[in-house]
Amino acid sequence: xxxxxxxxxxxxxxxxxxxxxxxxxxxxxxxxxxxxxxxxxxxxxxxxxxxxxxxxxxxxxxxxxxxxxxxxxxxxxxxxxxxxxxxxxxxxxxxxxxxxxxxxxxx
Numbered sequence: 005x006x007x008x009x010x011x012x013x014x015x016x017x018x019x020x021x022x023x024x025x026x027x028x029x030x031x032x033x034x035x036x037x038x039x040x041x042x043x044x045x046x047x048x049x050x051x052x053x054x055x056x057x058x059x060x061x062x063x064x065x066x067x068x069x070x071x072x073x074x075x076x077x078x079x080x081x082x083x084x085x086x087x088x089x090x091x092x093x094x095x096x097x098x099x100x101x102x103x104x105x106x107x108x109x110x111x
Contacts, residue, residue: 011089036072040065 018025043064047057 032072036068039068 040061043060046064047060050057050060
């Protein structure tokens with residue numbers, strides 16, 4: 005019989021819950037997508053002027069993404085710390101077995 009492999013140690017440098025990080029990323033991307041859709045609407049109304057419409061589309065979409073990437077400061081890597089393993093949940097025992105040494109006749 006083979007020995008069980010030890011559990012891996014998970015390490016992270018997050019200072020806040022992962023759901024908060026994802027929520028902020030999704031909100032930012034949603035706002036940028038709305039701006040790009042508005043750019044499509046404006047460019048669609050100016051379709052006769054090809055250069056202007058192309059400029060609006062490039063500025064309202066990839067232009068904003070590149071500007072955001074260049075302007076926004078990057079959060080430096082923090083101190084990496086191990087993530088505690090999830091605690092095992094225990095089911096409660098029978099009603100009379102709440103304390104060790106309880107009276108078994110009260111079951």
